[in-house]
Amino acid sequence: MTAAGSPGHGGAQHPRIAVIGATGFIGSATLRALTTQGATVTAIARRPAPQPRPAGSWISADVTDVHALTAALENIDVVIHAGSYTGSDPRLCDAVNRRGTENVLLAADRSGVESVVTVSTIGVYGPGPFTGLVEDTYDENPVTAVSASRAAADHNVRAHGGTVVRPGFVHGPGDRWFVPGLWHIVNQLGSWIDHGAAMLSTIDVRILANQLAALALNSTDGDRGMLFHASEPDPPSVRTIATATSDRDRPLPPTNLTYRAALRHAPHCGLAPRQIDLCGRNHTLDGTRLRSRLTDRFRMNSAWETAYRASSGHSPDGAC
Numbered sequence: 001m002t003a004a005g006s007p008g009h010g011g012a013q014h015p016r017i018a019v020i021g022a023t024g025f026i027g028s029a030t031l032r033a034l035t036t037q038g039a040t041v042t043a044i045a046r047r048p049a050p051q052p053r054p055a056g057s058w059i060s061a062d063v064t065d066v067h068a069l070t071a072a073l074e075n076i077d078v079v080i081h082a083g084s085y086t087g088s089d090p091r092l093c094d095a096v097n098r099r100g101t102e103n104v105l106l107a108a109d110r111s112g113v114e115s116v117v118t119v120s121t122i123g124v125y126g127p128g129p130f131t132g133l134v135e136d137t138y139d140e141n142p143v144t145a146v147s148a149s150r151a152a153a154d155h156n157v158r159a160h161g162g163t164v165v166r167p168g169f170v171h172g173p174g175d176r177w178f179v180p181g182l183w184h185i186v187n188q189l190g191s192w193i194d195h196g197a198a199m200l201s202t203i204d205v206r207i208l209a210n211q212l213a214a215l216a217l218n219s220t221d222g223d224r225g226m227l228f229h230a231s232e233p234d235p236p237s238v239r240t241i242a243t244a245t246s247d248r249d250r251p252l253p254p255t256n257l258t259y260r261a262a263l264r265h266a267p268h269c270g271l272a273p274r275q276i277d278l279c280g281r282n283h284t285l286d287g288t289r290l291r292s293r294l295t296d297r298f299r300m301n302s303a304w305e306t307a308y309r310a311s312s313g314h315s316p317d318g319a320c
Contacts, residue, residue: 020044022058168202190269195256
């Protein structure tokens with residue numbers, strides 16, 4: 001990669017940006033954020049968008065194909081890599097998340113890209129409890145093949161002078177993982193864990209997308225090799241999240257278990273210890289570094305319920 005902020009292909013004032021994984025949850029939101037700001041954007045995905053979406057151009061390329069990526073990144077100044085594999089196959093985790101990210105870095109070098117920003121996951125820190133983690137002050141402890149491959153990719157990106165954004169649990173329009181996953185645990189268990197007091201760092205996908213867009217549009221040499229946490233400033237509790245998203249099909253649990261009792265009960269409910277950990281222990285990040293880097297350009301909404309209902313069109317009785 002060339003030095004961030006150098007003239008490059010498109011000049012520092014109007015960088016040409018590529019979003020890899022442009023049809024995904026975070027990638028599609030980032031694409032919208034960039035086009036809303038008038039950026040020149042190339043959308044890259046394994047398959048074309050199912051319907052027309054905003055972008056200067058669409059290119060079909062897979063992160064496992066470095067030659068296709070190199071061609072796709074021609075005349076690009078900044079890359080946002082938001083693609084990943086989140087399944088359970090260890091071979092695909094390594095092929096897509098670790099080696100795929102290596103291919104992105106290699107293609108960026110070959111194409112003269114100025115800077116690369118990649119999206120990571122809170123999962124690399126492993127089980128809780130952890131509270132208010134500041135970047136580079138806590139050892140990674142991934143417990144799944146997905147998280148291990150993402151952690152390896154993060155190290156490689158930073159070693160190559162790229163920027164890693166590691167968000168908390170991402171919610172908002174298109175979320176198929178966090179809120180549905182949390183409710184699966186609550187429903188299967190049928191009880192709160194310690195009254196739902198565990199705190200979780202979360203971020204609306206649109207806020208995250210705006211932050212990624214801002215980093216791409218205003219990249220600096222100081223971002224090279226940096227790790228940023230992305231999270232809303234006031235972590236909600238599990239109870240707050242569940243209350244905000246409950247409806248007739250997702251009733252709040254009537255009973256309570258201690259964390260230890262929940263662990264004992266988990267196998268009978270088809271739940272794994274890491275799922276009990278998610279709902280029963282703190283997992284929070286300090287996002288001050290990124291918010292300061294962006295000079296508070298994006299106001300954070302600390303009222304999780306308001307943010308959720310606004311983003312999803314959710315209403316208490318389940319009606320749209």
